[in-house]
Amino acid sequence: RRSFHLTCSLNNTSRKNIVPPLDTFGRRHIGPSKKEQEYQLSTLGYKDFESFLNDVIPENVRANGNNNKHFPLINTDKSHTAPNYSESEFGELVENVANKNQLVKTLIGMGYYNVKIPPAIIRNVFENPEWYTQYTPYQAEISQGRLESMMNYQTMITDLTGLSISNASLLDEATAAGEAMVMVMGSDRKKRKTFLVDSKIYPNTLSVLRTRARGFEIDVKVVDISTEVIKANEKDAFGILVQYPGADGSIFDYSHLASTAHASNMRVVAATDLLALTLMKTPGEWGADVAVGSTQRFGLPMGFGGPHAGFFACNDEFKRKMPGRLVGLSKDRLGNPAYRLALQTREQHIRREKATSNICTAQALLANMSAFYAIYHGPEGLRQIAARIYAITNVLKCGLESAGFKILNKNHFFDTLTINVQSADALIKRALAHGYNLRKVSDTSISISMDESITNEDLSQLFNVFQISSSPEAFTEKLNSGKSVNTVDELVVSAFPKELQRQTPYLQHIVFNRYHSETELMRYIRYLQSKDLSLAHAMIPLGSCTMKLNAVSEMNPVSNPKFANIHPYAPKDQVQGYEFLINDLELMLTNLTGFDAASFQPNSGASGEYTGLSVIRAYQKSIGEDYRNICLIPVSAHGTNPASANMAGLKVVSVKCLNNGNLDLDDLKVKAEKYSDNLAAFMVTYPSTFGIFEHGVKETLSIIHENGGQVYFDGANMNAMVGLCKAGELGADVCHFNLHKTFCIPHGGGGPGAGPICVKSHLADFLPSSPVVKCGGTKSIGSVSSSPYGSASILPISWAYMRMMGLDGLRDASKAALLNANYMAARLAPYYKLVYSNENNRCAHEFILDAREFKATASIEATDIAKRLQDYSFHAPTLSWPITNTLMVEPTESESMYEMDRFCDALISIRQEIREIEEGKQPKDNNLLTNAPHPQKDLVSEEWNRPYSRERAVYPVPILSERKFWPTVARLDDAYGDKKFVLYLRSYAVK
Amino acid sequence: RRSFHLTCSLNNTSRKNIVPPLDTFGRRHIGPSKKEQEYQLSTLGYKDFESFLNDVIPENVRANGNNNKHFPLINTDKSHTAPNYSESEFGELVENVANKNQLVKTLIGMGYYNVKIPPAIIRNVFENPEWYTQYTPYQAEISQGRLESMMNYQTMITDLTGLSISNASLLDEATAAGEAMVMVMGSDRKKRKTFLVDSKIYPNTLSVLRTRARGFEIDVKVVDISTEVIKANEKDAFGILVQYPGADGSIFDYSHLASTAHASNMRVVAATDLLALTLMKTPGEWGADVAVGSTQRFGLPMGFGGPHAGFFACNDEFKRKMPGRLVGLSKDRLGNPAYRLALQTREQHIRREKATSNICTAQALLANMSAFYAIYHGPEGLRQIAARIYAITNVLKCGLESAGFKILNKNHFFDTLTINVQSADALIKRALAHGYNLRKVSDTSISISMDESITNEDLSQLFNVFQISSSPEAFTEKLNSGKSVNTVDELVVSAFPKELQRQTPYLQHIVFNRYHSETELMRYIRYLQSKDLSLAHAMIPLGSCTMKLNAVSEMNPVSNPKFANIHPYAPKDQVQGYEFLINDLELMLTNLTGFDAASFQPNSGASGEYTGLSVIRAYQKSIGEDYRNICLIPVSAHGTNPASANMAGLKVVSVKCLNNGNLDLDDLKVKAEKYSDNLAAFMVTYPSTFGIFEHGVKETLSIIHENGGQVYFDGANMNAMVGLCKAGELGADVCHFNLHKTFCIPHGGGGPGAGPICVKSHLADFLPSSPVVKCGGTKSIGSVSSSPYGSASILPISWAYMRMMGLDGLRDASKAALLNANYMAARLAPYYKLVYSNENNRCAHEFILDAREFKATASIEATDIAKRLQDYSFHAPTLSWPITNTLMVEPTESESMYEMDRFCDALISIRQEIREIEEGKQPKDNNLLTNAPHPQKDLVSEEWNRPYSRERAVYPVPILSERKFWPTVARLDDAYGDKKFVLYLRSYAVK
Ligand SMILES: Cc1ncc(COP(=O)(O)O)c(C=O)c1O
Numbered sequence A, B: 001r002r003s004f005h006l007t008c009s010l011n012n013t014s015r016k017n018i019v020p021p022l023d024t025f026g027r028r029h030i031g032p033s034k035k036e037q038e039y040q041l042s043t044l045g046y047k048d049f050e051s052f053l054n055d056v057i058p059e060n061v062r063a064n065g066n067n068n069k070h071f072p073l074i075n076t077d078k079s080h081t082a083p084n085y086s087e088s089e090f091g092e093l094v095e096n097v098a099n100k101n102q103l104v105k106t107l108i109g110m111g112y113y114n115v116k117i118p119p120a121i122i123r124n125v126f127e128n129p130e131w132y133t134q135y136t137p138y139q140a141e142i143s144q145g146r147l148e149s150m151m152n153y154q155t156m157i158t159d160l161t162g163l164s165i166s167n168a169s170l171l172d173e174a175t176a177a178g179e180a181m182v183m184v185m186g187s188d189r190k191k192r193k194t195f196l197v198d199s200k201i202y203p204n205t206l207s208v209l210r211t212r213a214r215g216f217e218i219d220v221k222v223v224d225i226s227t228e229v230i231k232a233n234e235k236d237a238f239g240i241l242v243q244y245p246g247a248d249g250s251i252f253d254y255s256h257l258a259s260t261a262h263a264s265n266m267r268v269v270a271a272t273d274l275l276a277l278t279l280m281k282t283p284g285e286w287g288a289d290v291a292v293g294s295t296q297r298f299g300l301p302m303g304f305g306g307p308h309a310g311f312f313a314c315n316d317e318f319k320r321k322m323p324g325r326l327v328g329l330s331k332d333r334l335g336n337p338a339y340r341l342a343l344q345t346r347e348q349h350i351r352r353e354k355a356t357s358n359i360c361t362a363q364a365l366l367a368n369m370s371a372f373y374a375i376y377h378g379p380e381g382l383r384q385i386a387a388r389i390y391a392i393t394n395v396l397k398c399g400l401e402s403a404g405f406k407i408l409n410k411n412h413f414f415d416t417l418t419i420n421v422q423s424a425d426a427l428i429k430r431a432l433a434h435g436y437n438l439r440k441v442s443d444t445s446i447s448i449s450m451d452e453s454i455t456n457e458d459l460s461q462l463f464n465v466f467q468i469s470s471s472p473e474a475f476t477e478k479l480n481s482g483k484s485v486n487t488v489d490e491l492v493v494s495a496f497p498k499e500l501q502r503q504t505p506y507l508q509h510i511v512f513n514r515y516h517s518e519t520e521l522m523r524y525i526r527y528l529q530s531k532d533l534s535l536a537h538a539m540i541p542l543g544s545c546t547m548k549l550n551a552v553s554e555m556n557p558v559s560n561p562k563f564a565n566i567h568p569y570a571p572k573d574q575v576q577g578y579e580f581l582i583n584d585l586e587l588m589l590t591n592l593t594g595f596d597a598a599s600f601q602p603n604s605g606a607s608g609e610y611t612g613l614s615v616i617r618a619y620q621k622s623i624g625e626d627y628r629n630i631c632l633i634p635v636s637a638h639g640t641n642p643a644s645a646n647m648a649g650l651k652v653v654s655v656k657c658l659n660n661g662n663l664d665l666d667d668l669k670v671k672a673e674k675y676s677d678n679l680a681a682f683m684v685t686y687p688s689t690f691g692i693f694e695h696g697v698k699e700t701l702s703i704i705h706e707n708g709g710q711v712y713f714d715g716a717n718m719n720a721m722v723g724l725c726k727a728g729e730l731g732a733d734v735c736h737f738n739l740h741k742t743f744c745i746p747h748g749g750g751g752p753g754a755g756p757i758c759v760k761s762h763l764a765d766f767l768p769s770s771p772v773v774k775c776g777g778t779k780s781i782g783s784v785s786s787s788p789y790g791s792a793s794i795l796p797i798s799w800a801y802m803r804m805m806g807l808d809g810l811r812d813a814s815k816a817a818l819l820n821a822n823y824m825a826a827r828l829a830p831y832y833k834l835v836y837s838n839e840n841n842r843c844a845h846e847f848i849l850d851a852r853e854f855k856a857t858a859s860i861e862a863t864d865i866a867k868r869l870q871d872y873s874f875h876a877p878t879l880s881w882p883i884t885n886t887l888m889v890e891p892t893e894s895e896s897m898y899e900m901d902r903f904c905d906a907l908i909s910i911r912q913e914i915r916e917i918e919e920g921k922q923p924k925d926n927n928l929l930t931n932a933p934h935p936q937k938d939l940v941s942e943e944w945n946r947p948y949s950r951e952r953a954v955y956p957v958p959i960l961s962e963r964k965f966w967p968t969v970a971r972l973d974d975a976y977g978d979k980k981f982v983l984y985l986r987s988y989a990v991k
């Protein structure tokens, strides 16, 4: 109706709004009302926020002046404050931005395809907070639904790739390939350092491999793979990678290649396509040791490049070395089957600088969606989809050949044809005029990839594009040897090359064969969901995870086809909406925090760390300081920090902490000076992982700079700082943001995430780039993930948050987060020891409760408290991190007084339960905590030889009898734990 | 991308589709696979469907030829079959149809306003199958969530209207007014027959009143209401109705009027606006006895007219006479508070022809959404929304007056101004050019209604439309007596007329004051939902209710703004999408069933019945047979049938049934002949409400015709017939369709629904019309509901279903529904007596299980079985209807073998439990059934003096220990029942 000029509208704050809209967002996002905040402040003894903040944040840390002028969310805005959009205004704004993207059917392929996402999966999973608001399922007893779903996912991946183990997803195809390269290198007894990559690799994957290789000093050699080449490189090469089918669409039988490689003790990695694997011999069968790829075309929107689940499957050999989370079937204490995360000893949070992977946040939600896609279609349905694509590709090929076009991948193909043309540009222009984007391969060749979405009409249009005179029908009949058929599916059986045909069954388990009606699928999804505690049920006070509201108005744009259905390599003029949004987000993030440029390519915090350190190293190299290789990291740092440093080729030196939790400035100084010659970087988390705004931060960071190092700022705790302090001003050179923490992207049960980094101007030239699309720095480190802007399609969530909050709202959120944490800390302090607080007795946005003393007094550990909290229908705080046997609580600003009080009441009641053990009223080995959680099965048993009543076990506070979320299994048997477990569903016959 | 020419595309089946899409819908909608159906047939002893159908449907009932040619879904389609659209094709199609509607901001008002629906309510309620797929909460123990929500709704209505009782919604404002008129007439001791309606009534409401009045021989007199007029009519008039605020926007204090009316023993009905009532003195306070209206502007999309909840509140006096469902707070057997439907003795299913209301399906989902809207905003938030609207209207008024316009409702107003203009047409055209629809009142007056959505920009634009030279800002300052303010909210306090100001508090209960953050609202919604069993959990085999899949691709269009945000009185050229869709749906429905025309105005089955009978009467009157006033109705008919007949002014004569369940043809013949002179109509349900395709139907219907009557066909059981038999061909003259049964509109927990009627050509002229929009017959009966096309915005659901199934798919669905029912009946027959079956031992799409014998053998009634089924996590079948102490099972085609088997297993297991009582192994007064259901609270108690184990109580079959849905309260105390209950939440102070 109205022509809404975006830039103008974004900046128009001059005109007085006499009837401002009432659907403002801030008060919906922030839990406590203004009045309740006054009460909270008063309980802490403050009259106003200012005096409270003075006690929490050191003066020299708060941003200079602390006024809006100092936080110009958008430069062009004369008033220096970004206007905050109401929810309905934002709806209009984002619709306008989306409409700047153009939906052109894109057949560019290269790992991204048009898909048909079953509507039941969109509504019941993708748009359902009970699926997207959870954290990683570390609390297994209240996460059996997602764990089962991830098990389904792992089974799907192992079945389709023909390998024996799959993890529960990695960030994308290219990083999965990177992980594979590093993993197989690590297994090479001969310590060889060359990795042979076939030239048919996707360019983005190659770019990521090259970047990754740098930190490990691997030589990535691109070759036209052959047995000869393998033999010629056997002295140096520890492994090979082939793309199967290749980037040009060709398919080869790699059996011979694989055995040649194995003969030289090389490992074989296949980057592959799950859909093709329903027709093709699996990598496992022809001898690959590892298979990686993306599940995008299993029901995930292209989303301008992501998020998508990267899959990773391998042989048993790598079981204890593979990266990523693994779900295993174990049992609970009652002996009932129960799922849990398995073999965590592989992961960065345990191995730290010895880890070769820093993966933490992965792509759980997307992996689950893909699993449901496979469940809905079943083995036969998937095969049909693949067969239809193959058949369509055949018809197109016949047509092209009849019109005299030469197909360059002439041996075998699945969905992609590379075609010789007179002028690629002319043809691409012609295709565009017909409504299609094709891929330019060279000046005289293009390629085209068929997918699930292709219709009869598309086929006819493509015939027009190539000016093929006869009709698709004619070729169909011809291909069917004259038989006139109504579908080309039958073609496949005869046409697909015998030696490449898949002969092995897959997805035989009942789970892939029962839920083929929408009703059954919906019920299965909802059944799984009913086992999982999410933000839709209760607060999830995970310290360092910032589990805040993921509002519907923030989530809505992600479902908009004009964001969802955009190929990452679509021409620039078709993606103006994304460009605007990403630029605007960059502007806001950098302005807010005092940096100069950003990259959105990293799709997790850990990936941001690795990227930031790589950028630092590239910068140092550019000024002739590539000898700098020491990274100082506080002992309190998150495991991803040392792991990332290791991946970036840095040597980690730990810095101590004082008894009061603060960084040991003396130790830092000593080490900075000691390593001064080689000091590359210091990684700091601020406020600290102990939840304190340390005084010394500015001093600390100048020590680093004085000793020639760069400062990497881990932004995981940014929620304490937005609008109040600026990392750039404190001295950071690089900083990552976990948009899935501070900026409202939901955690999805363990991903997706987005971990953009912001840098100071001297580092901007080195930011990640893409081999396909112009982006990033001029002296870029290369790519760090598959797509130019990482998990692009979820960036609108953070953008929505910032645009609807405005600067004032963002600051209000930080203030509320600080107040909520201190309110809870004060309520709990009489009952639990707080591990650290500052000199004013205040914490930042989170605090740590000590459980260590209970070991001696009651044989109780933090885990027991965590499990007992489940009986109170709560998710535990972060357990034993960063300090063993503690609980770290972070309420975030979104939690209401009501919920925080409920949670405190639960913890206080548990303290009383512990006291009963301490006082000998409950035995140490049979009490409310050690037996926790109490699932329904426990309750139902006839015998009840516990020193407490059933009622007390499950309804320890009255409200639970009305409003209870049940753990579905008893405590997982940790002893049984990692020894006996199953990583995929054992197939059993379908009736 | 592609220009998609709709008509062409809809009919284009000539071109061969060589790559038909795989995302076909039928196999997702229908539970059992083809293979499973073969198995089902074989268990019944059939080799193919044809022989099965021959045993189920009498030959002379199956549609002639039974080929596709006989069911031309669309006339223009040469092939005579409608193509079935795949889900993705349909997505494109419906998008194109939606785009034919134009979003022009419509300020026409008249009961329909732009709203801002909180996104959290859209996603978590409106688009959440756990809220929209339930049936009416008759099984209270597994419906406490919705019952609580409806209680919130009732509290909201009583609080806002100032009256003491509210029902749980009626169909819309106009029908609520009709119900009020009839109810107050019924209470008039003097049996007066005139109803005075103030001229400021909405025209659509007046039209419905006039139609309704006919059946009850009420004289509706439109007057300019005043104390004089009241006195002048005191001999004849039993009541008055005023619109408050009036249609022209004016507000008067009706206190004096009300006392005058009361002095003459007249009752006062106020049609009113909930939002205005946050500022205005309530009808209760000024003396109204009844208040009615629509909750549309409390967070419901305009949707081209509906569905919206009609509200109905009244004095205690009418407690046992008021129409509609009532939720009451009662207690369960353990003494815990529990909600239930109260005072059911008022309703049609009990009172039958003595009922003056036929309401059955109402607007539960919409009522719940409105309640959540009020909960989210709270009393202060609602007042702010109203105040802002009032303030904006003030600014506009000042502007208009400054430009010399005369305001016609010059006394007081809330949101609407009626304005004198030179040429209404010219002004409306000018407004449209600026992007606004205004209301034409007369050639020289227009009106304009402000609403929640109005922005600063809108206000400026409206100033432009009226060429007001100064700015809105200027008037704001003026209105604030020179004070320059940034918001006009403050205006209200001073400007709103003192004598009309609301002084009483409202929505003080905690539920309206706690859930104001999105996190809290989401959790409250999800908490309530967790108490309710829906189709997302298990089958709901309610006979006669057809609880089939409500697929996401069918539901999606309802959320499309181009369907949702359309005003019912938008100019015709702006609603071409709706026109196309409704025409197409009419074509499909009439062609499928052998009729000639349809009306979509009735928004429930019962409303369809009443409409159809009224049409028959109008027709008979037109041929001089208005003396015909007898309606024959089988004793087995649904309660709505006799109630509807009564409302249409017909005298009901019952027709007997035989022992085998069939209609007693002899009795019918006798009565038809006996009443031949006055026979108006016969109402028939087919297949019968006993679930049988009776042989005699054609003969029966000709008997009626021979005796001068018309045949009304109750289409509730249409799901057994679609694509197999044609009601029109069997002899029906009118037929209603419950689109919320056969055609996939979800039941929403008791509404919305749509009950269009189809008629033969001789009746077409009499179909309902609208006083505002051209539609319906030339000799129309007038309106039967508020808006021209009833619940227009949910019609896309049924349209989607028909378009995606195509004719073949629709027939497949009927066949599957018949097969599923017979499969279950056969599995259960060895355990339970089936009350009826046909001569081949077959039922239609449903069957009745007999529980009567268990009374003697085990003191068990059908209710006990129903409650025990809850322990098995199932919803009971239809209880004691149409026969007391029986259970009627209807699986529908959407249920899978797996689910039906689970359900049969449960019933078989329950039969075994009954046998234990019969055999004396369990006492008659303390057993698994009489104590059912067993909620968690039951289980938790320390004492357990039952003759069965806890485990058997709650996990009687193994799967339940994994997958259990829990009843949340014990059995409702029916004795306590209707005596002591509370119909609204007692307010208690907010902390
Ligand atoms: C302090 C800190 N740094 C880094 C990370 C890693 O972030 P991500 O999970 O996004 O990779 C986390 C995650 O919890 C963290 O808490």
Ligand SMILES: Cc1ncc(COP(=O)(O)O)c(C=O)c1O
Binding pocket: B359, B360, B361, B544, B545, B604, B605, B606, B607, B638, B640, B641, B685, B689, B714, B716, B717, B738, B753, B755
């Ligand atoms: C046979 C029959 N007729 C009429 C109706 C009334 O339909 P509605 O609830 O849509 O008013 C029903 C409802 O269950 C029914 O079963």
Ligand SMILES: O=C([O-])O
Binding pocket: A123, A124, A127, A128, A129, B123, B124, B127, B128, B129
């Ligand atoms: O679909 C749901 O939002 O639960």
